[in-house]
Amino acid sequence: MACSKVLSMTAASTGEAPLQDAVYVSSVNKIFGVSGVYLIQFNASTGAREAQVRIASPVMGTCRLVYHAATGMLYASVWNEPNLGNFSLTHPNKDVYPIYPETLAVGARLNLVSTGKVVSDFGANRAPYWGPKWLGSSGNFLYVQWSESDNNNTYQWLRVNPANLAQVCTHAYDDAFGFCSEQGALTPRSIGTPLIYVPDPRTQGIRFGPIDYNQDFEWDECDMPPYSPIACDWSDFDGLVYAVDGMGNLFRINDPNTDDFTTFDLTVSFPAANPCRLRYSFNDGLIYLPCMTRNSVLIWNQTTHVAVERTGFESPIDIVEVTGATQKIWAVQNSPSESLKEIT
């Protein structure tokens, strides 16, 4: 197990923790968020910070987070920005790390580079751009969006069994061109043929394929020019995928096979609305769109095609939902004030 130091938080020592991502883990009834390269545990009822641990130490790094029910573990993807890519002590830390939600102990990194599926180094301690970004979980697998761009801005999607690293697949577009998206979508394994959806802002579309794709599978793409989708989520309400482009447009993907989608311009009613993620709520069946610039959260009704706005937030960038007996929905804030703020 990797060395890690868990710190309990007191009211006087809370400091700043602007979050990039958060997940709810029902088994321990806690919310876990990531701020820089720190994992922070929050009380799911009050949003109060309870403990923190440093996951890894890429200088000025950042990470994304997912809960993987198959192993009962949290997994954090860690990277840092290109301008910091040359620190030889730093870039090997770009990897995926398991964390025990009960103790916040950080386990040994998966060492995905060892699988030979991703580029580790461009030479001379040069590791610009590469690293794992968005993470998803379904069944036995983690889905890892891995940016390995040098000057070509390429990325890959990995399907990884963290309990058996020999089972690693990359998607067929080994030279996918563009930057990582903010969020992919995984349809439930309980319905029909489960799919994975991958926004590609540079090629202006959403790629999709079977969730258990093999390396040689050729993905299909829902072409969406002139739009550049950057995040998508699956809606259990109507069984469709929704996407945003960070520029005020919400898309409903009616049929990805025929490039059939509907665009809703959120900025007509909410100028400068620019959600870059979206979350379907299993609590109320609505879609939540955090708008950092407006300091608000839009709540989209898929039936009426109308959004209502909740205000009073500070740089909301994501949503985390507490399910079960205590149903709450929190804005994940990229601000120094409150990391989490309840949406009521």
Add this chain to the structure above:
Amino acid sequence: MNDACYASSVDKIFGAVGPYVCKYNATTGAREGFVRVASPLYGEIRICYHAANSTIYAATWNEPDQQYFALTWPERDVFPVSTALVAGAGLGLGTIYNTQPSYNGFRWIGSSGSYIYLAEGGVGFRPQRVNPTNIADTNAGTVSAGFAAQQCGMSPTQFVNPVSGFVSQFRYAPILFDLVGDWSSTISVAPYLPVAAEYCAQNGLFYMVCGDTNLLRINVLSPINFTALNLGPVEATANPCRIRYRTTDQKLYLPCMTANTVIVWDPASETGIAKTGFDSPCDVVFTASKAFAVQQSPISLKEII
């Protein structure tokens, strides 16, 4: 926190947390207020205190993967923030220089005399000298391959710019550089990869750190003569990516994020000690009487004792 500066006119520390400028009590390190400078999604800023007009200036950017947000990248600019935490309109430098969104943005920012100095980031980057009260008085340095440095060094007469990234080089120019022609050709410090530079008034030399255990003392800028000092005996996993000279004790401070230590280096004796007990220190800020580690952890400031 990514960066911090001390504003002597109000005896406060200001720190950069994401796209926010936070104000702290200079004695206790307690936060007293904050303001969002701009809203580049998931953006970050570097800041400096510009004594000429008692104003904080914040240089903003966000990472390449966020470049597609049309609402976002035009906000990559330099913004004034009053010591009362009122953010002003951008200087418009993004409009002037950011003709494409990918990678561009303003990284390191410093102040000297009437000017603020910037490292404009990108796969190619360049330094700039800007009079914030007269934008027409803006001078761009030469474009270099590599990434923006974590920190440029400024002496009373010279400006030193590490070519951060994958080449073992730096450039320098007169502190009042005007034109591309004022700049030196790239100076090699192979095999070392400098990422930050600082001027040490104790001996009148520049020092550079490389994100590893090497501390470079630049004995002569040209023809280059330098000495690589080994921080390893002080801290085996030292990886400072910034370096600060403190006038009051004439020492260099090197924050080591991985080791959770701050090395205090005496340039006179060329010895150092490692101060422990920090949590991801990435920079150092000095007040009139104290030194604080600037931490990447949720505890932003911790006094160095």
